[in-house]
Amino acid sequence: MSKGSAAGWLTRFRAPNTIILILGLLCFFAALTWVIPGGAYERVEKEGREVVDPGSFERVESEPAGIIELLMAPINGFTDSFAILIITFIFIVAGAFSIIQKTGAFARGIQKAAILFNRNDFLRPFFIPVFIIIFSVMGSVFGMSEEVIIFIPLFVPLALALGYDSIVGVSVPFIGASAGFAGAVVNPFTVGVAQGLAEIPLLSGWEFRILLWLATTAVAIWIVSSYGWRIHRDPAKSPVYELDKSRDEELTANEEDNEPFTWNQLSILIVFAAGIVLLIYGATSLDWYIAEMAALFFALGVISAVLGGLSGNEAANAFIEGMKDVLGAVVVIALSRSILLLITDAQIIDTILYGMSNAIAGWHPVVSAEIMLIVQSVINFVVPSGSGQAALTIPIMAPLGDLVGVTRQTVVLVFQMGDGITNMIIPTSGVTMAVLGMAKVPWSTWAAWLAPRLLWFYLVAVIAIAIAVFTGYS
Incomplete structure (x- = not known):
């Protein structure tokens, strides 16, 4: 296959739906229950949570999954008590953020700032760092992902201008x-969910993550600015x-845009910032868990709706x-949970942990x-x-970390970076492909440009x- 045809194939590549992939994994692990022998570790209480006793592994009789168990697995995933809690939390948070976005507070604030940079020659050199910081804050605080798509039609013509x-x-917007x-x-969709699954206090370890955020944001500013x-x-x-020369677009943030950024919208942003401060305080000082966090976001949604009229x-x-x-994410969570429940009931999850820990012993x-x-x-x-x-991964990685001397807080850190860095480039991400489609930038061109620069993010991660390991991050 020639280089050109390979690039064309990659551009046209359409990955299977994630739900199909997870169902495939479910079938794969169901088959493994007939191959992998049963095993069990003893669990002991340590610092308020159950952890694996590394020297207690012993063989037990496995219980391979049959057709009935395979068909029941997705149902069990949806009805599992912890899955219900996580799903409810994600629904509430997503709904609250949708209300905030409906008020236009985020979008109008960014758009007005963009217009200011376009009109002022003195501010133009600060365009890239300032907006990367703004978008990075939103990615760090509420996991901005799909929301980036709506800013592409604004920032592409603005960058050209x-x-x-x-x-x-x-x-x-996207790398930011x-x-x-x-x-x-404090991203509730990754850090919050992962810490809950790892059975460690929600939003704990935030001080170290602030330093990490500063580092990843600095890398983003440097690679885009240079x-x-x-x-x-x-x-x-x-x-x-050549693509940009052929564009016939008008700047979205132009002089005709006179819609005001209202005091109510500013008030919404202030309330939101105060809510995040309260979230950190509640999680670190008041022992808030997922339910309390969800209630706070629900309150932010209601207040924003009132202030936004x-x-x-x-x-x-x-x-x-x-x-x-x-x-879609909720269905993936339930199906991922079903895999864990299936291999747990089949008595092979500890055998998998035993094999993985021996591999890196x-x-x-x-x-x-x-690794x-x-x-x-x-x-x-x-x-x-x-x-x-x-x-899918934290219920296995957290106890694996216990076995190999990696704290659960570090396991969560590894997860969020492995997930977050690759999100910028993978063609299986609907957000990545939607962003590039909106900008009319071929994925092959984007991947060729970004791949070597992604190594700087991995250097920060490493x-x-x-x-985190040397300091016993916890």
Whole structure:
């Protein structure tokens, strides 16, 4: 296959739906219950949670899954008490954020700032770093992902008007949000869900994650700014130079846009910021768990609806739309949970842990943790949903960490970085392909540009993981 035809095939590539992939994994693990022998570790109480006793493994009789068990597995996944709690939490948070977005507070605030940068020559050099920081904060705080798509039609023409190219227009919101996602401090969809699954206090360890967020955001600013400056000096060096020359778009953020950024919208952003501060305080000082966090987000949604002047029907419809947006992720969570329940009931999960721990036995915990990063990155190609991937991997990775000397907090850190970094490039991510489709940038062009720069994010991840292991991050 020629290079051109290979690139064309990659551009046209359409990955199977994640639900189909998870169902395939369910069938695969059901088959493994007939092959892998049963085994069990003893669990002991340590610091308020059950952990595996490394020296207690013994063989037990397995209980292979038959057709009935396989068919019942998805149902068990949906009715599992912890899955119900996680699903409810995600529905509430997504609905609340949808209400906030309906008020226009986020979108209008960013759009007005973009207009300011376009009109002011003095501010133009700060366009890339300022907006990457803004989007990174949103990725870190509430897991901005699909929401990035709506900003692409604004930032691509704005970047062109400022003398950059389409890649910069995509990178500012997309890589900015992704950098925040990878270095998330309080993202409820990844950090919150993963910590709940790992049975560690919610939002604990946030101090170290702030440093990680600063590092990932700095990398994002550096790679986009250095590229942007080079293209600004010589536009012909852009890999999308011909594409951008053929564009016939008008700047979305133009002088005709006189819709005001209201005091009510500003009030919503202030309330939201105060809510995040309360969230951190509640989780770290008041022992809040998933239910309390969900209640806080519900309250933020209600307050935002009132301040934004939404009618009851508008707020309710926005809430439902937000729930619809995460429906796919919710199904993935339930199905992922069903895999865990299936292999647990079949008595093979501890055998899998035993085999994995033996495979890396004798290695330094840093090496074990870095291998976990590779595993999480690869799994993200198959399960690009952050919360879904957490539900699939954390129940196995957390006890594996206990066995090889990696703290559960570090396991969560490894998960969020393995998930967040690869999100920027994988063609199996609907968000990635939608962002590129909106910008009319071919995936093959984007991947060729981003792949070498992604190594800087992995360098940050490798260093952060090593520090976490050496310091006993918990």
